[in-house]
């Protein structure tokens with residue numbers, strides 16, 4: 001075992017004092033990269049709001065379709081996934097590799113637990129020349145971007161697909177996410193895509209407010225936003241069709257044959273999503 005992997009395992013062993021949002025999300029998805037503390041919290045949230053599992057499943061579906069879209073319709077081969085959570089089946093590097101093994105992917109998460117899991121999982125499933133994981137914060141801005149470009153060997157002049165999926169509801173207003181996102185939009189070269197999803201309190205179950213409040217005991221606080229606030233995160237990027245919609249409504253035709261179509265109430269997915277393009 002390398003020194004890095006040894007450190008990753010130590011991080012995991014010493015991370016059990018509170019639920020990790022990334023691992024709780026993995027629990028919602030039915031994954032097995034979570035511990036009792038995550039499962040206890042996650043189960044309480046599911047009891048309060050059964051839609052939590054629908055949210056996670058449909059949000060991942062959106063991410064997969066958006067990555068396919070970036071690859072197949074725009075030929076993008078560079079991906080930066082901030083707030084990536086735990087790389088698991090159907091993650092960005094696997095979807096990007098569906099259409100050729102030349103995509104570079106940098107996963108970024110500020111939770112050392114998520115990063116440690118990512119490192120272990122990537123060491124098993126990914127190509128270490130093209131797929132990377134770093135422990136960094138969305139709020140690090142230009143410093144983070146520099147690390148991402150350097151570590152991932154990305155060409156900053158070629159289009160990049162930046163994913164901030166199910167991340168910004170963990171950035172509270174005092175942290176001014178709109179300013180940080182504006183900086184990333186500026187740093188992206190023309191032709192780049194911004195892939196974004198966000199839990200909303202507009203037209204969703206009131207239980208979501210209660211769940212968001214309870215996240216204060218986890219590794220991230222939560223803050224819900226309405227449609228217009230979420231749309232504003234795209235700034236002057238051109239929203240590609242169909243705009244900002246419930247996660248399963250975003251280009252369902254891009255789902256793989258084994259991905260079941262969603263036929264429930266779109267609002268039960270709790271999150272809205274869209275893809276913006278820099279001209």
Ligand SMILES: C[S@@+](CC[C@H](N)C(=O)[O-])C[C@H]1O[C@@H](n2cnc3c(N)ncnc32)[C@H](O)[C@@H]1O
Pocket residue numbers: 021022023025059060063082083084085086108109110111114136137138139164165166167170171219220
């Ligand atoms: C719900 S998971 C989303 C995973 C994945 N992006 C998806 O959509 O399936 C949110 C992740 O964001 C991470 N996160 C929260 N605040 C962050 C920040 N300020 N910087 C980087 N990552 C953050 C959490 O640690 C967690 O792993």
